[in-house]
Amino acid sequence: MALELKSSDNKIFEVEELVAVQSETIKSLVEDGCADNVIPLPNVDSKTLELVLDWCKNHVDMKLDEEKLKEYEDKFIEVDQAVLYDLLLAANYLNIKDLLNRACQKVADMLKGKTPEQIRETLNIVNDFSPEEEEEIRKENLWAFEE
């Protein structure tokens, strides 16, 4: 059975139910009988949705081939930060556990060696510490900043 999904920029994607229900969000809509018409996804743009659906389709196709799947996943997640961010938001909104897991891990790997300033810039976080407060915190664990 085929489902129709509509991205935030009004592009329609026709997709097999088996593929689409990798998303727990879509799965519950189907189970509640709300999937007869086009399913609007206002939080996901077409570019991201296309990638997400590719992930879902490959997870159905390669389900039995662990090695091939891992190779696909490794290649899939090598995207630039802007795309990764979008994938993360989409995976969270659509509740696709394995994609969310992989994307979180990739972001964690990226953030690992950064300084606090770089973290703030990357994730758009406002520094609500005063310079004195921040200095105190640095002093508590000086070795973590030095090596």
Next chain:
Amino acid sequence: MMSQERGAILRRRTKDDLPDETVLDILARLPVKSLLRFRCVCKPWYSSIANPNFLSTHVPNHNHQCGYVIHIPRNIPQPSSSIPGSSRSSGQVCTLACDRTYETIFDFRFPFTHQSGFPHFVGSCNGILCFSYNTAAWSNVFYLWNPSIRKFKRLPDNQLPIMTFGIGCDSQNNDFKVVGIPQAFAKTKPPPEVGVYSLSSDSWKRVELGIELRPTVCYYTVNNSTALPFVCGHLHWILKIVEDVGGHARLSADMLLSFDVNSEKLKQLPLPDVEGSCFMKFVTSLKGKLALIEYKSDAQPYSTPCSIWEMREYGVIDSWNKLYVLSIENLLDFIGFTNYGLLLVQKGSWLVSTNSKLEWKYKYLLIDLETLHEKELSTQVNYHLEVATYMESLALLDGRNVVSY
């Protein structure tokens, strides 16, 4: 869009910030060193990282092929040691080694010392190492140490009698507890008590032993010098039982005690059917299961027959399963199992040294119980070792009276 020109910055969309749970999911995958740095990113991150609930979800995913083991020098001086009273506490070093190959990764020094010299290893649990020092007044001073975030804490003093201690974690309440039972006890009034320290309350208390004791019987904890096994939320002790039968002391069947760290209740667990009480018992953990080594220490000169049992299903009466039977030559002591199921033992023998003197040498070997292959560990120093599992953890972060170094 302008922001796409700058490679390091994600698109700034104030209404599309990552949800909190996703941010926490990402943080939970970071190594502790990064987390300590990121505490100053913003106030919500500062408190989230130290939140006990976050601590329990933190699982850094390192691409390492092996787990870690810490070699900790024990406090027994070697027989050939010449200088009495030489303070070795300042030289106490822990060695972090890969537990598959036992190759040294790095050494780190104890950040604390005590005037009585040698630390006794109480145990390790979820990244925390626990040590005690015997003070002059025959009581113990305890330290909890988290080497991954460079923090330690000396526990408040206790007025407990001489006890055998272990450390475990109460996963339900995100708490660590140090527990001791008396080394010798009997059915007395008042009844014997268990000493319990809880990190969350930062205090010691006594609880009743709570198990049925037989009259005319004395109970003794087996004096293992290695850490008590913490398995399935319980700490374990072996008790030797001496019965008074018509005025004569008689050795009765051993008892296995388990202490539920969460409910703080003791109970007796079944032991496998034994050949006789002349077999010594060593209880430990093997790949997360409770394990028992039975051995006869004076059967033949220099060769110790052993049986190794595993409790397949924790607490279930008939689930003791005999895994291996073997004989170990020149065995001095069992130390424990590695994460891969290799048995670490200490052996001793007389060797002729370079200046033609007969010297007693200790050595440590990893025994593969499937193949019986023995691998000698290259330890530089001729003293005793302990084994613990090193884990990155945020435990002790922001605790009371915690010292950073």
